[in-house]
Amino acid sequence: MALLRNLCTKFSTMMKASSSSSSSSLTRTQTPKNAYSFSFTFLSHFSTNPVEEKPCVKPVVEYSGLEPTRAHEKPRVVVLGSGWAGCRLLKGLDTSVYDIVCVSPRNHMVFTPLLASTCVGTLEFRSVAEPIGRIQPAISREPGSYFFLANCTHIDAHNHMVHCETVTEGVETIAPWKFRISYDKLVIALGSQPSTFGIQGVKEHAFFLREVHHAQEIRRKLLLNLMLSDVPGISEEEKQRLLHCVVVGGGPTGVEFSGELSDFIMKDVRQRYAHVKDYIRVTLIEANEILSSFDDRLRRYATKQLTKSGVRLVRGIVKDVKAHKIVLSDGSEVPYGLLVWSTGVGPLPIIQSLDLPKSPGGRIGVDEWLRVPSVHDVFSIGDCSGFVESTGRQTLPALAQVAERQGKYLAALLNKIGKAGAGHANSEKEIGFGDPFVYKHLGSMATIGRYKALVDLRQGKEAKGLALAGFLSFFIWRSAYITRVVSWRNRFYVFINWITTVVFGRDISRL
Numbered sequence: 001m002a003l004l005r006n007l008c009t010k011f012s013t014m015m016k017a018s019s020s021s022s023s024s025s026l027t028r029t030q031t032p033k034n035a036y037s038f039s040f041t042f043l044s045h046f047s048t049n050p051v052e053e054k055p056c057v058k059p060v061v062e063y064s065g066l067e068p069t070r071a072h073e074k075p076r077v078v079v080l081g082s083g084w085a086g087c088r089l090l091k092g093l094d095t096s097v098y099d100i101v102c103v104s105p106r107n108h109m110v111f112t113p114l115l116a117s118t119c120v121g122t123l124e125f126r127s128v129a130e131p132i133g134r135i136q137p138a139i140s141r142e143p144g145s146y147f148f149l150a151n152c153t154h155i156d157a158h159n160h161m162v163h164c165e166t167v168t169e170g171v172e173t174i175a176p177w178k179f180r181i182s183y184d185k186l187v188i189a190l191g192s193q194p195s196t197f198g199i200q201g202v203k204e205h206a207f208f209l210r211e212v213h214h215a216q217e218i219r220r221k222l223l224l225n226l227m228l229s230d231v232p233g234i235s236e237e238e239k240q241r242l243l244h245c246v247v248v249g250g251g252p253t254g255v256e257f258s259g260e261l262s263d264f265i266m267k268d269v270r271q272r273y274a275h276v277k278d279y280i281r282v283t284l285i286e287a288n289e290i291l292s293s294f295d296d297r298l299r300r301y302a303t304k305q306l307t308k309s310g311v312r313l314v315r316g317i318v319k320d321v322k323a324h325k326i327v328l329s330d331g332s333e334v335p336y337g338l339l340v341w342s343t344g345v346g347p348l349p350i351i352q353s354l355d356l357p358k359s360p361g362g363r364i365g366v367d368e369w370l371r372v373p374s375v376h377d378v379f380s381i382g383d384c385s386g387f388v389e390s391t392g393r394q395t396l397p398a399l400a401q402v403a404e405r406q407g408k409y410l411a412a413l414l415n416k417i418g419k420a421g422a423g424h425a426n427s428e429k430e431i432g433f434g435d436p437f438v439y440k441h442l443g444s445m446a447t448i449g450r451y452k453a454l455v456d457l458r459q460g461k462e463a464k465g466l467a468l469a470g471f472l473s474f475f476i477w478r479s480a481y482i483t484r485v486v487s488w489r490n491r492f493y494v495f496i497n498w499i500t501t502v503v504f505g506r507d508i509s510r511l
Contacts (some may be wrong), residue, residue, distance in 0.1 A: 021151070055439045056433050065180035066146075068103065068120055068160070068425070074099045074144060075184035075423030077414060078162055080152050082109055082132055085382030085403035086189035087486075092135040092411025097418035098146035100136060101181060105151050105167045107132050110212055111485055112400060114494065116257040117224070118215045119508035120264035125212050127493035130486040150179075150191070155354055155377040160425045162186065184425040185414060188364060189407070192345035192383035192398055201321030206341035218340060225511040226269065227335045229276045241324060242337035243280040248318055248326075249342035250286030252446040255302060257340060258284045259449030263311035266450075268506045283312045283334065285326075293397075293444060295467040298454045302469075305448050345398050351384050357393055359386030367391055368436030370410050377425055379414075381406035396439055409437045453477040 069076050075098055079086050082104035093100055108129040115264050117123040132147050133140040138149045154163040166177045190453045194210060196202040207218050225242040228234070234242075245261055247254045261282050270277040284290070284306065290313070291299050303313060314334075320327040325335045347362040357365035364372060364380040365388035370380040373388060384404040386395035413433060417423060420431045441463070443457035453474040458465035468476070478498070485491050 006469055018378075035382045042317070047095070065164075068182040069099070069184060071424070075418060075425075076101060076144070076182070077185045077187065078103065078181055078183035079106070079164070079187045079189060081189035081191055081382065081384075082106055083189060083191045083382055083403060084109070084112075084400045085191075085407040086187070087130075087132070087135050088404045089187060089189065089381065089411045089414075090132070092408055092415070093136070094418065095136075095138040095145065097143060097415060097423060098185075099142065100138055101145065101179070101183075102132060102139055102147045103150050103152055103162070103164055104132070104134070104147075106211070107147060107149055107150065108212075109135060109486060110210075111481075111490065112210065113481055114485075115209060115212070115215050116253065116260045118212070118355050119209070119218045119220060119257065120260050121219070121268075121508060122260060122263075122501050123494060123497045124507075125216060127490060127497055129212055129486075130490055134487060134489070147181075148181075152350060153178075155186070155188075155356075155378075157186075157356070157372075157378055159399075160184070160186070160377065165289060174426060182425075183264055183377070186379065187410065187414075188351075188372075188378070188380040188384060189382045189403075190348055190351060190384045195344045195346040195347050197343070199318055199321060201323075202341055205321050205323055206248070206339045208341055209257060218338070220510055221338050223508060226273050226276065226280070227510070229279065230273065239276065239279050241335040243276060244334075245280070245282045245334050245338045245340070246334060246336040246342045247282065247284045247342065248286075248325065250284060250288075250290030250292075250313075250346070251344065252291065252444070254284060254286070254340070254342040255290055255306070256447050257342065258282055258306060259309065262306070262311050263449045264506060265310065268508060271505070272508060281312065282310065283314055283336075285314045285316055285318065285328075285334070287317045291446060292421030294446070294454060294456045295458065298456055298467055298469055302446075302448050302454060305450065305452055309449050345383060347384060357388055359388055361386060361395055363395065368393070369413065369433050370406060370437055379410055381410055401442060402439055405439060406437060445473075445480065447474060447477055 014315050063348070066076070077093060077098045078101045078105050079090060082102060085105070087109040089423070090100060090102060108131050111128040112128070114123055114128045118128060138145045148164060150164040150166045152162055153165050156163070160183050162183060163180045164179055164181065168174060168176050194208045207221065208214050209218065222245070229239045229242045247258050265280050265282070269280055289299055291302055306313065317329040319329045321339070325333045326339065327333055351364060352362055354364065356375065359365040363386035364384055366380050366385050367373055367388065368391055370379050370381055370385065372380055383398040387393040391468055417431065422425070422431060441459045443455065445453060445455050447453040451474050452470055453476070455468040455473040455476050456465070458467065482491055482494055485494055
């Protein structure tokens with residue numbers, strides 16, 4: 001028994017040493033490929049057919065995406081854009097009838113009428129932005145509804161397919177991912193882009209005011225110039241240039257920004273930047289009359305009040321934009337430290353590239369029911385759409401109230417189509433679409449600073465109606481917009497920001 005015990009002990013010791021030696025040898029000398037060969041060779045002993053080692057083949061990368069819906073599934077509505085039109089449509093769609101997919105490079109809606117107030121600290125940026133998930137909760141909780149942070153790169157209307165590419169920011173980010181989405185109903189609400197009229201240097205040196213990040217950039221540039229101008233050694237000429245704010249475009253956006261800026265200068269800059277208070281000034285450049293869509297009496301009142309607030313009004317056409325100055329058509333030069341460009345909007349490149357009918361001005365052409373002719377199941381609303389000439393209708397102005405009204409109308413129309421059983425692709429039935437879309441102008445409003453505003457309730461430029469100006473109009477302007485802000489959350493933020501500004505002044509932190 002003792003002899004047998006000794007033999008077992010020695011055999012066990014030898015097996016452990018051999019196993020340790022083989023394992024350490026493999027770990028030190030074998031490459032990962034050889035390691036896999038070792039494993040397969042070992043496993044081949046337990047197989048009747050030897051495992052052949054095959055060369056590594058790189059897999060073919062294909063587009064992924066959402067496949068076409070089946071007959072028993074809810075039809076899918078794809079909405080391109082998250083502006084006024086797209087968000088109003090998302091809010092009104094019946095999620096018991098449709099699955100909703102929204103594709104947009106931003107995950108929020110911007111309440112643009114109050115965007116100018118964020119540039120000078122009257123409002124915080126989050127007060128004018130509402131997440132898409134709050135506007136339409138289904139995209140966050142329903143299994144067939146999604147929001148994709150991406151840009152639309154192509155629309156294949158004949159195959160009911162949208163091609164997209166993800167949005168990435170910064171240097172150290174992953175490469176954009178391309179994917180496809182099949183749709184049953186497609187709504188194009190991509191909006192528009194600022195018009196530069198082909199003037200050289202505008203995109204490189206001017207700031208636009210259409211997105212929250214535009215307002216953030218303007219605010220940072222304005223406060224930076226204020227602080228730089230106070231540094232010892234800055235010449236008088238350079239100080240005057242740094243503190244010269246130029247606004248090009250005398251529409252509502254340009255006038256409201258000029259009014260907010262003049263308020264900021266008079267109430268905050270003069271107290272907190274006393275050393276440079278006499279240098280800062282605002283110039284508003286317009287080729288024709290400011291606020292051309294408003295009543296003549298209101299335009300004269302606005303001109304008088306802006307001049308009284310220190311805004312210099314210049315009638316001229318910008319010919320060229322350079323790094324520190326703009327050149328007008330008469331040859332005069334205007335140096336600037338901050339240049340804000342607000343001269344209207346035009347169609348996006350993606351809109352121009354689409355093989356779809358176009359309306360005058362390059363927008364996507366639509367009929368009276370906002371359908372795109374010659375293709376099935378495609379609709380277009382907002383700034384990117386306009387009536388085709390065959391309808392006999394004029395293209396509507398690029399206004400928030402137009403886009404919002406179109407979104408509301410189309411949501412009701414799509415709900416009607418879906419409930420009638422025609423929601424799936426190419427499943428048109430003989431259903432009555434009802435009354436075509438009709439736009440009725442409710443009026444225009446604009447603030448001009450110093451607690452004064454303009455309210456023009458005429459239905460057209462030549463029509464008669466109520467036109468008010470002054471403090472009462474300012475009260476109406478604020479009351480109307482705080483009720484039109486997207487959610488109660490935003491209303492609370494805006495109301496608190498207004499009170500805080502009155503009591504403590506505007507926030508001048510450069511974040």
